[in-house]
Amino acid sequence: MERIEGLEEYPVILDHPxxxxxxxxxxxxxxxxxxxxxxxxxxxxxEALGLTDYMKETGVGPILASTRCRFRIPLTYPxxxxxxxxxxxxxxxxxxxxYRVVSQQHGKVAAEGEGKIVIYDYRAGAKAPVPDxxxxxxxxxxxxxxE
Numbered sequence: 001m002e003r004i005e006g007l008e009e010y011p012v013i014l015d016h017p018x019x020x021x022x023x024x025x026x027x028x029x030x031x032x033x034x035x036x037x038x039x040x041x042x043x044x045x046x047e048a049l050g051l052t053d054y055m056k057e058t059g060v061g062p063i064l065a066s067t068r069c070r071f072r073i074p075l076t077y078p079x080x081x082x083x084x085x086x087x088x089x090x091x092x093x094x095x096x097x098x099y100r101v102v103s104q105q106h107g108k109v110a111a112e113g114e115g116k117i118v119i120y121d122y123r124a125g126a127k128a129p130v131p132d133x134x135x136x137x138x139x140x141x142x143x144x145x146x147e
Contacts, residue, residue: 010084
């Protein structure tokens with residue numbers, strides 16, 4: 001994929017159209033849509049790590065502990081957005097995901113967000129350490145940024 005201004009540090013980038021139905025009565029994209037964008041980036045990132053397959057095999061996988069969004073500019077139809085996802089602050093049983101939504105029409109950041117992801121053993125019903133294979137996959141994926 002081409003280098004996208006504002007998303008240089010994001011190893012996972014999605015291209016998504018703004019739909020007419022994404023807008024609300026105030027004639028801009030509703031705030032809930034941004035959280036769906038974040039979710040799409042999060043799942044694409046997990047798939048790139050092999051985390052969804054790991055969860056199917058072991059019962060250990062991610063759970064969203066918290067999320068937030070800072071809105072920068074309003075989005076409207078028609079437009080397309082690039083949605084970036086990356087991981088920071090890798091700890092023993094959790095990590096932080098950062099998200100950025102860039103308007104293709106405006107060439108500007110429309111929103112930035114963050115999610116706290118905890119690794120959870122769904123079979124045991126308890127937090128679990130980030131598996132070594134997932135730590136390594138995060139390192140490889142984040143290392144692709146050329147820092």
